[in-house]
Amino acid sequence: MTLTQTMLAAVETELQKQVARLDDPRTKQYHDMLTYHMGWSGAGAGPEASGKRVRPLLVLLSSASSGGDWEAALPAAAAVELVHNFSLVHDDIQDNSDKRRNRATVWKKWGMPQGINAGDGLFVLSNLAITDLISAHPAETVVRAAQILHTTCLELTRGQFLDMSYQTQIDLGVQDYWPMISGKTAALLAGCCSLGALLADTDDDTIEAYRSFGHYLGLAFQVQDDILGIWGDEAQTGKSAASDLMEGKNSLPVLFGLQKKGAFAKRWAEGPIRAEEVEGLAKLLAAESAYGSAQDAARQMTDLALTSLRQANPQGDAGQSLTDLANMLLSRKQ
Amino acid sequence: MTLTQTMLAAVETELQKQVARLDDPRTKQYHDMLTYHMGWSGAGAGPEASGKRVRPLLVLLSSASSGGDWEAALPAAAAVELVHNFSLVHDDIQDNSDKRRNRATVWKKWGMPQGINAGDGLFVLSNLAITDLISAHPAETVVRAAQILHTTCLELTRGQFLDMSYQTQIDLGVQDYWPMISGKTAALLAGCCSLGALLADTDDDTIEAYRSFGHYLGLAFQVQDDILGIWGDEAQTGKSAASDLMEGKNSLPVLFGLQKKGAFAKRWAEGPIRAEEVEGLAKLLAAESAYGSAQDAARQMTDLALTSLRQANPQGDAGQSLTDLANMLLSRKQ
Numbered sequence: 294m295t296l297t298q299t300m301l302a303a304v305e306t307e308l309q310k311q312v313a314r315l316d317d318p319r320t321k322q323y324h325d326m327l328t329y330h331m332g333w334s335g336a337g338a339g340p341e342a343s344g345k346r347v348r349p350l351l352v353l354l355s356s357a358s359s360g361g362d363w364e365a366a367l368p369a370a371a372a373v374e375l376v377h378n379f380s381l382v383h384d385d386i387q388d389n390s391d392k393r394r395n396r397a398t399v400w401k402k403w404g405m406p407q408g409i410n411a412g413d414g415l416f417v418l419s420n421l422a423i424t425d426l427i428s429a430h431p432a433e434t435v436v437r438a439a440q441i442l443h444t445t446c447l448e449l450t451r452g453q454f455l456d457m458s459y460q461t462q463i464d465l466g467v468q469d470y471w472p473m474i475s476g477k478t479a480a481l482l483a484g485c486c487s488l489g490a491l492l493a494d495t496d497d498d499t500i501e502a503y504r505s506f507g508h509y510l511g512l513a514f515q516v517q518d519d520i521l522g523i524w525g526d527e528a529q530t531g532k533s534a535a536s537d538l539m540e541g542k543n544s545l546p547v548l549f550g551l552q553k554k555g556a557f558a559k560r561w562a563e564g565p566i567r568a569e570e571v572e573g574l575a576k577l578l579a580a581e582s583a584y585g586s587a588q589d590a591a592r593q594m595t596d597l598a599l600t601s602l603r604q605a606n607p608q609g610d611a612g613q614s615l616t617d618l619a620n621m622l623l624s625r626k627q
Numbered sequence: 628m629t630l631t632q633t634m635l636a637a638v639e640t641e642l643q644k645q646v647a648r649l650d651d652p653r654t655k656q657y658h659d660m661l662t663y664h665m666g667w668s669g670a671g672a673g674p675e676a677s678g679k680r681v682r683p684l685l686v687l688l689s690s691a692s693s694g695g696d697w698e699a700a701l702p703a704a705a706a707v708e709l710v711h712n713f714s715l716v717h718d719d720i721q722d723n724s725d726k727r728r729n730r731a732t733v734w735k736k737w738g739m740p741q742g743i744n745a746g747d748g749l750f751v752l753s754n755l756a757i758t759d760l761i762s763a764h765p766a767e768t769v770v771r772a773a774q775i776l777h778t779t780c781l782e783l784t785r786g787q788f789l790d791m792s793y794q795t796q797i798d799l800g801v802q803d804y805w806p807m808i809s810g811k812t813a814a815l816l817a818g819c820c821s822l823g824a825l826l827a828d829t830d831d832d833t834i835e836a837y838r839s840f841g842h843y844l845g846l847a848f849q850v851q852d853d854i855l856g857i858w859g860d861e862a863q864t865g866k867s868a869a870s871d872l873m874e875g876k877n878s879l880p881v882l883f884g885l886q887k888k889g890a891f892a893k894r895w896a897e898g899p900i901r902a903e904e905v906e907g908l909a910k911l912l913a914a915e916s917a918y919g920s921a922q923d924a925a926r927q928m929t930d931l932a933l934t935s936l937r938q939a940n941p942q943g944d945a946g947q948s949l950t951d952l953a954n955m956l957l958s959r960k961q
Contacts, residue, residue, distance in 0.1 A: 314781065319806055323788040383747065387740035406721035406791050409743060413717065413750070414784045420754055420777040424770055432766035436758055439773060443754040447648065450748045454657040457740050472653055 296610050297350065297618075300363060304349040307367040308374060309333065311422045315414065322403075326411040327418075330382060330399050337396040344394065347622070348373045348485045354615040355489025355503050358607030366492040368425035372442055373485050375419035380449055382412035387457065416446075430492060438488055445484030452476020459543045463562060467548045471512075474545075479511030486510075490605070502605035506619075509598035514622050516591040519544035523575050524584060538566045538574055545590060549583035557581050595623045630944050631684065631952075634697060638683040641701040642708060643667065645756045649748065656737075660745040661752075664716060664733050671730040678728065681956070682707045682819045688949040689823025689837050692941030700826040702759035706776055707819050709753035714783055716746035721791065750780075764826060772822055779818030786810020793877045797896060801882045805846075808879075813845030820844075824939070836939035840953075843932035848956050850925040853878035857909050858918060872900045872908055879924060883917035891915050929957045 294302070312331060315324040329335040332343030349370030357363040384390075385398040386408050392398060400408025423442050426435045455473040459465055486507030490500040522537030523546050537544050550557040557578050560566075566574060578584065598619065607615045628636070646665060649658040663669040666677030683704030691697040718724070719732040720742050726732060734742025757776050760769045789807040793799055820841030824834040856871030857880050871878055884891040891912050894900075900908060912918065932953065941949045 315785070317785075320785050320788055322792060323785065383743050387743055407788070409717050409721055409746075410784055410787050410791065412743075412747075413787075414781070416747070416750060417777055417780045417784055420773070421781065424774050424777065427770050432770045436761050436766050436769050436773075439754070440758050443751055443758065446751045447748070447755065450744055450751055451649070451651075451654050451657065453744050453747075454654055454741070457744065458656060 295614070296357075297354075297614050300350060300353045301346055303364065303367060304346055304353070304370050304374070305343075307371045307422075308349075311368075311371045311375065311418050311425075314418060314421065323411070323414065326399055326403055326407065327414060329402070330378060330393075330411065330415070332394070335396075342394050342396055344377075346374060347618070348377050348481060350618065351482060351485035351507060351615075352489040352492075354611050354618065355486045355507075355605075355607070356493045357489075357611030358609060358615050359490045359493040359495045359499055359503065359605070360608065361489070361493025361495075362429075363611070365426075365429035366489060368422045368428075369438055369442075369488045369492060372419040372422040373445075373481060373488065375415050375422060376442070376446055376449070377481060379412045379415035379419065380453070382408060382415060384453070386412075387453070426492070434491065434494070437491060441484055441488055441491065445480050448476045448480035450476075452478070452480065456543075460541070465543055465548055466552055467545070470543070470545050470548050473543075474512060474515045475508070478515040479508045482511035482514075483508035486605075499605060502601055506598055506601035506605055509594050509601055510619060510622060513591055513594035513598050516545050516587060516594055517623070519546060520584070520587050520591065523547075523578065538571050539568060541565060546578055546583040546587045549586045550578045550581055553581045553583070555581050557583070598623065629948070630691075631688075631948050634684060634687045635680055637698065637701060638680055638687070638704050638708065639677075641705045642683075645702075645705045645709065645752050645759075648752060648755065657745070657748065660733055660737055660741065661748060663736070664712060664727075664745065664749075666728070669730075676728050676730055678711075680708060681952070682711050682815060684952065685816060685819035685841060685949075686823040686826075688945050688952065689820045689841075689939075689941075690827045691823075691945030692943060692949050693824045693827040693829045693833055693837065693939070694942065695823070695827025695829075696763075697945070699760075699763035700823060702756045703772055703776075703822045703826060706753045706756040707779075707815060707822065709749050709756060710776070710780060710783070711815060713746050713749035713753065714787070716742060716749060718787070720746075721787075760826070768825065768828070771825055775818055775822055775825065779814050782810045782814035784810075786812070786814065790877075794875070799877055799882055800886055801879070804877070804879050804882050807877075808846060808849045809842070812849040813842045816845035816848075817842035820939075833939060836935055840932055840935035840939050843928050843935055844953060844956060847925055847928035847932050850879050850921060850928055851957070853880060854918070854921050854925065857881075857912065872905050873902065875899060880912055880917040880921045883920045884912045884915055887915045887917070889915050891917070932957065 308331065312327050315327060325334060332338055352366055352370040352373055353363040356366040381393065382399050385393055386400045386405055390398055391401050399411050419442070423439050424435065426438055452473050452475065456477055459469065459473065483504045487500050487504035490503040522542065522544055547561065551561060557574065560574065602616065602619060642665065646661050649661060659668060666672055686700055686704040686707055687697040690700040715727065716733050719727055720734045720739055724732055725735050733745050753776070757773050758769065760772055786807055786809065790811055793803065793807065817838045821834050821838035824837040856876065856878055881895065885895060891908065894908065936950065936953060
């Protein structure tokens with residue numbers, strides 16, 4: 294097994310241990326909701342239903358590549374994945390989404406009230422997981438790790454607030470994009486990388502370089518995801534390229550288009566996009582230079598991520614794996 | 628000002644400081660949602676809209692009466708109140724409640740998706756608040772405090788799960804009541820009292836006595852609330868005595884009634900109770916000895932709370948105030 298594979302197996306074991314805090318005959322169904330969402334139980338269970346566990350991997354690779362013992366960072370790796378999944382469970386309710394990773398969402402299966410509670414449960418478990426670091430780290434480090442985790446979660450809820458409030462705003466510009474996406478996507482990746490470095494007991498400059506790497510990695514990844522959401526290839530991404538325009542998502546290319554105040558902006562203001570308009574509208578948006586501008590932004594964020602990674606100077610096998618992971622995330626089909 | 632009044636003023640200042648973490652031009656509306664819910668802003672703002680802050684008071688009085696500096700426990704006091712309010716915001720969505728403390732609920736004012744996020748925000752703020760203890764306590768104590776807070780929250784979500792799942796169960800018994808109410812009501816009061824004693828740096832036996840006091844105080848309070856919810860006086864409690872029966876709430880008297888498998892159980896199984904049936908049904912329930920059984924349970928829990936309080940042996944002015952608070956909570960009009 295490669296280092297990454299070994300880590301992923303250990304992450305799954307740690308996550309199961311954390312979620313087992315609810316494994317009790319009286320709350321069996323509650324536990325079932327969480328194991329279902331995590332991809333371990335119910336119809337369609339398996340790796341496809343679990344997601345890629347990119348965030349815990351970032352914690353462990355950041356820790357090992359800055360000189361730490363990655364196994365001692367496992368509770369933090371579990372914590373960030375639990376936070377990510379808490380946010381997905383609530384997001385699915387907020388977006389009224391029926392499907393997640395090709396399966397029925399938790400709230401769709403068990404109802405909205407239990408869905409909210411299942412998300413809350415994952416959130417609490419992430420908080421408990423981070424305190425488990427006490428078995429292998431000084432208490433001062435555990436408190437700092439908790440502060441990083443909770444500050445990250447605050448950013449996450451701020452990003453979520455902005456995303457939802459943008460849905461009813463019509464005068465959005467590109468300047469509104471970055472704070473939203475910094476909270477929704479980049480904050481957690483930044484938190485992962487700084488947690489890993491912190492637990493390796495490195496100096497503050499190195500922790501900051503890792504944090505910055507995660508932050509720009511998140512921004513670059515999100516901009517690429519936005520580009521794929523309009524011009525991407527459905528077979529490659531597994532989601533319909535049409536969906537972002539039809540869903541009215543305020544993605545970066547759309548905001549570039551709105552800024553132009555041209556034909557795209559005019560059509561966008563008139564209301565929901567129909568399926569048969571999508572292809573033409575995507576071409577119009579590209580012709581109004583939104584494709585090029587978004588590509589420029591993606592390239593810029595990618596450069597910033599790679600510069601920060603060089604500053605972090607990750608070492609050894611883990612350093613190579615971290616660089617490979619970054620390249621993989623940053624060079625998806627454009 | 629009495630000690631309690633001084634503490635309550637300090638709690639409000641600390642809570643405002645904690646919530647101000649979201650006071651930023653970009654997330655102004657998000658901050659508004661939280662200050663509205665906390666009772667500080669919007670229509671109907673004021674002490675009536677804030678609630679009684681019983682939980683933070685329990686933290687501070689437990690701390691001071693076991694030899695601690697209550698001002699150093701303020702972040703923990705804020706944390707428990709933020710947890711309580713997070714649970715109320717989500718509870719209102721789960722129960723589809725339009726009103727809370729005579730004002731529109733957060734989700735009713737800003738919509739369900741933002742309501743979920745506002746609850747999540749209060750939850751994150753409680754986590755951040757507990758780490759603020761680091762300015763006046765050793766890191767080891769902060770980690771223990773965080774563990775108490777998060778374990779309490781896990782119990783809270785378990786209680787919430789049980790409460791919601793009971794709504795569709797028809798074969799409930801009195802044995803199902805205690806775990807639900809232990810999670811929904813008693814866990815947080817137990818957490819408050821043990822946090823206070825922990826931060827006073829007392830021995831584990833004393834912390835346990837305080838915890839046990841909070842636990843039984845919560846159970847006794849809830850049983851009394853259940854009794855008032857069926858036979859109570861509307862003018863005294865501020866809520867309609869009829870509401871619990873009409874809402875189909877699985878309160879302790881109802882569970883005693885169901886256990887009898889008599890006329891009450893028969894009517895209960897037939898579906899929702901109409902307003903004009905309430906008075907007769909309350910009499911029927913009392914005649915089937917549910918009133919007496921519930922009173923016995925309340926008395927038993929009250930005795931256990933007072934025995935634990937004696938074991939905790941609270942000292943000084945704070946000890947007297949804690950005893951007064953307990954008596955006030957335990958001897959509401961029955």
